[in-house]
Amino acid sequence: MTTDALARLSLDPDQLHGIDAWWRAANYLSVGQIYLRANPLLREPLALAHVKHMLLGHWGTTPGQNFIYAHLNRAIRQYDLDMFYISGPGHGGPAVVANAYLDGTYSEVYPDISQDEAGLQRLFKQFSFPGGIPSHASPECPGSLHEGGELGYSLSHAFGAVFDNPGLIAACVVGDGEAETGPLATAWHSNKFLDPVGDGAVLPILHLNGYKIANPTVLARIGRDELEQLLRGYGWTPYFVSGSEPAAMHQAMAAALDAVVAQIRLIQRDAREHGVTARPRWPMIVLDSPKGWTGPKLVDGKPNEGTFRAHQVPLSVSASSPPEHLQQLEAWLRSYRPDELFDAHGRLQPELAALAPAGTRRMSANPHTNGGMLLRDLRLPDFRDYAVAVPQPGVPGIGDTHVLGPFLRDVIRLNQQPRNFRMFGPDETVSNGLNAVFEATNRQWEAALKPNDEFLAAQGRVVEMLSEHQCEGWLEGYLLSGRHGLFNCYEAFIHIVDSMFNQHAKWLKTTAAIPWRRPLASLNYLLASHVWRQDHNGFTHQDPGFIDHVVNKKAQIVRVYLPPDANCLLSVIDHCLRSRHYVNVVVAGKHPAPQWLAMDAAQRHCNQGIGLWPWASSDQRGEPDVVMACAGDVPTLETLAAVTILRRYLPELKLRVVNVVDLMKLQSRSEHPHGLDDDDFDQLFTRDKPVVFAFHGYPSLVHRLTYRRTNHDNLHVHGYQEEGTITTPFDMTVLNALDRFHLVIDVINRVPQAGERGIYLKQKLLDKLLEHKQYIDDNGEDLPEIRNWAWGAQDAGMLA
Structure with missing residues (x-):
């Protein structure tokens, strides 16, 4: 449906005036956040002293988002919608902050940002300012569920939020630059997973303003027919709102929202009350408006509004800038007629404040955007x-x-x-x-x-x-x-x-x-x-x-x-x-594997996060000669297989087996709340004995977590060394020197007590590795003694 067709359904004059005034107020607050540190209501002529020394922010998307927000407020009030707002082009942070301030939520959660001139000045100054707030749609902003620092995830977040929330609508603004990202392009297909009976609805609003930082956007340059075919191909029914003249755009946007709300309710009613099972074509809106709408049209003789130059800060204002820039900024701010919007105390005029939805119907106060307020404990079986x-x-x-x-x-x-x-x-x-x-x-x-x-x-x-x-x-x-x-x-x-x-x-x-x-x-x-x-x-x-x-x-x-x-x-x-x-x-692994701990022991072990396994160790009568540590299911298997070889062929060695479940136990408690105290770590790993550590991941991570520990220099980690191919399970460990044979060889190399018997055992192990390679090349599976290995078996050594 086009703008002309939609415009036949119109707002009455009072509604039109109110929505336009709210939009102007939000735009004024947005420009003020980017530029001003003082004189927030222009009670005196604008001076350089009133302007921030460093200007940061994104203007280009902001007026379009303010426009959308104002219209969504009207729809929420008129239809009593439970709706919240996701800013896909979240770098337009001034918009969400401005609207949260206008509807009163911002001052409720930040009382010092009060609804008066002093609060307005603090609101402006804090934006992209040391000790203040980020320029994005950040967690600090009430109503924000979606961090806008990185683009591409808005639509996915919107669908996730409405799953199992049948009364909720997520109004999701998708930037046309954001739409070029892989995650967002895929997310259009989420409508194939939305149940109109048990889930809520997502209203995508594609904000087609034409440009990214320095380039045009793809969707703005492919033509209306092609864009509509693309969106319909994704399974949506698009409503187009296009133009730049405010009054006509307000009428068209209001009509589009009326049609969209009616269509959403019809889809849900058909599914919930009449049992319609056909996949619906959910509605969406395409808002085609100028980038930097209502901002400076020309800066230094170059077009600004409607171009990429409006993307960030469209007008430089500083002691080194041309003097006319300050005058241009003041004229820009005054174009929104702030004296009509705010009273003598700096409060939003009562008739405008009344345009905001009430209580938690305000999008910035919607409890779904502060999900912990709604969180219920899971019911969990034992x-x-x-x-x-x-x-x-x-x-x-x-x-x-x-x-x-x-x-x-x-x-x-x-x-x-x-x-x-x-x-x-x-x-x-x-x-x-x-x-x-x-x-x-x-x-x-x-x-x-x-x-x-x-x-x-x-x-x-x-x-x-x-x-x-x-x-x-x-x-x-x-x-x-x-x-x-x-x-x-x-x-x-x-x-x-x-x-x-x-x-x-x-x-x-x-x-x-x-x-x-x-x-x-x-x-x-x-x-x-x-x-x-x-x-x-x-x-x-x-x-x-x-x-x-x-x-x-x-x-x-x-x-x-x-x-x-x-x-x-x-x-x-x-x-x-x-x-x-x-x-x-x-x-965790999915393949058949040995089980080590009965449930009571497993629960104790996991509660501790790390522990010595006495049943696998042989150092009960003295300090160990070597610590055999492991983290991960396959490293644990290979470590215990190595222990069986050592206990059979070098029974005089005192071995200690330490298993790690909670990886962060390896760090000091001063670095991680789960970390072991140094004394506890030293008791497990000793202060001076070799530690042969079989680890699930890259060895450097264990070294990184333990580099401050007393015995770090004696820590020798076996893990993934970026060696792999299509091979056998055991050969994967061999390729990366995580297998039982390499672990035993490492012990022999580092423990003098292994003596001459150790030298002969090492040769047997090297021969076994050659036998292993020849066997898998010939047979395509691991040696029988590897496949059939079991802890405690008579032939556990596998070298006879």
């Missing part, structure tokens, strides 16, 4: 009921994630009403061994179905799409709006969301220091199909580096867990699902 029986260490296991699956299945069952938990992943829930969840739910799916499909339905607690970006964005939106979730993914490809993780971790850190923000459910990653069991997929699937990336973030936010078996995995996941305001990364 994880101990799912325990693997471990009568003695080393019993065979079916695969740790296969044990976890029934626990997650019952988490889903227990949280159906209210619907408070979802799992997200890129088409890997079955592959990662979590099939049991489909005994309780389906994958949510609104597109076409075929007879051979499995586990697809309009309502499901698992949401899968082959886009890690999309799954991450959905989950973040779900968490940010007050629910719980889990992201399961192949370990190597979770790197795709590195930057999204960054942004969420920064959000958590920042909000933790904002008193009015409430803690959120943790962002939980379960990484399966990990590096040591991707032998069949080859080098591309072998990368444990996400945990290196995670530990860069603040210690109060990040946690990394490497459970060695299924019972430990159950304990860790239960803890993570109960936790608040963290990012938890759990790495």
Whole structure:
């Protein structure tokens, strides 16, 4: 539908005047934030002393967003909508701050930013100013659920927020520059996953203003017909609002919103009351307005409004700038007629303040944007009921994630009403061994179905799409709006969301220091199909580096867990699902593997996060000759296999086995709240004995976490060395010197007590490595003594 067609439905004169006045007020506040440190209402002629020395911010998108916000306020009041606002071009921070101030929410959470001239001056000065607030749509701004510092995730967040919120509408402004990012381009397909019965609605508003920092945008240069075909091809019904003349644009935007609200309500009514199951074509709006709308049209003789030059600060004003720039800024500010908008005390005129929705209907006060206010505890089954029986260490296991699956299945069952938990992943829930969840739910799916499909339905607690970006964005939106979730993914490809993780971790850190923000459910990653069991997929699937990336973030936010078996995995996941305001990364295997600890012992071990395993050690009568440390399921297996060789062939050596579940235990407590005190660390790892450490990831990470420890110089870490191919499971460890044979050789090289017997044992091990290579090349599988190895078996040494 075009602007001309929409304009036949019009606002009455009072509504038109009010919306335009609100828009002018928001624009005035936005320009003031970018430029002014004093004289906020221009009570005196503007002087350089009133202007900030450093001008920062983004003007180009801001007036369009103010325009949208003003119209959404009218729709909320007229139709009693439960709606919140996501600023995709979040660098337009002045807009969300201005509107939160105009509707009163900003002053409620920051009383010093009062509704008067003094408060207005503080509002202006704090923007992009030392000790103030960022220029983006940041956590400091009430109503902000989406950090706008990085582009591309707005639409994913919007959909995540409306899942299981049937009365909620997320109005999501998508910048036309943002629309060029891969995550945003994929996110248009979210409409194939939105259930009109149990979920809310997303209203995308594509803000087509033509330019990025220095280039035109693709969607602004492809022609109306092509753009409409593209959006309809994505499954949307677009309503176009285009122009620059304010009165006509107000009329057209109001009519578009009226039509959109009616269409959303019709779709939901048809599905909820009449059982219509066909996938709907949800409406959206394309707002085509000039970049930097209502700003300077010319600066230094060059066009500004409607060009890329309006993107950031369109007009330089300083002692070194041309004097006419100051005059131009004053004229620009006065063009909004602030004397009509604010009273003598600097308060918004009462008739304009009355245009804001009331209470929590204000988008900046909507509780879904401060999700911790709505957060309810998960109902969790007793994880101990799912325990693997471990009568003695080393019993065979079916695969740790296969044990976890029934626990997650019952988490889903227990949280159906209210619907408070979802799992997200890129088409890997079955592959990662979590099939049991489909005994309780389906994958949510609104597109076409075929007879051979499995586990697809309009309502499901698992949401899968082959886009890690999309799954991450959905989950973040779900968490940010007050629910719980889990992201399961192949370990190597979770790197795709590195930057999204960054942004969420920064959000958590920042909000933790904002008193009015409430803690959120943790962002939980379960990484399966990990590096040591991707032998069949080859080098591309072998990368444990996400945990290196995670530990860069603040210690109060990040946690990394490497459970060695299924019972430990159950304990860790239960803890993570109960936790608040963290990012938890759990790495676990899906392939059959030995089980080490009975549930009671596993729970104690996980609670401690690190511990000595007496049943595997032989140093009970004195200080160890060597510490055999391990973190991760395969490193634990290889360490214990190495211990069996050492105990058989070098029985005089005193061995200590230390297993690490909580990786952050390796850091000092002064660096991480989970860290061990130095005395406790020294008791486990000694002050001067060799430590041979088998680690799941890159060896440098362990060194980085322990570099301040007393015995760091004696710490020798085996881990992934960026060696891999399509090979056998055991050969993956051999290629990276993490296997039992290399571990034993390292002990022999570093422990003088190994003596002459050690030299002969080393030769046997080197011969065994050659035999291993020849055997896998001939047979395509590991040696029988590797495949059939068991802890405590008579032939555990494998070298006879």
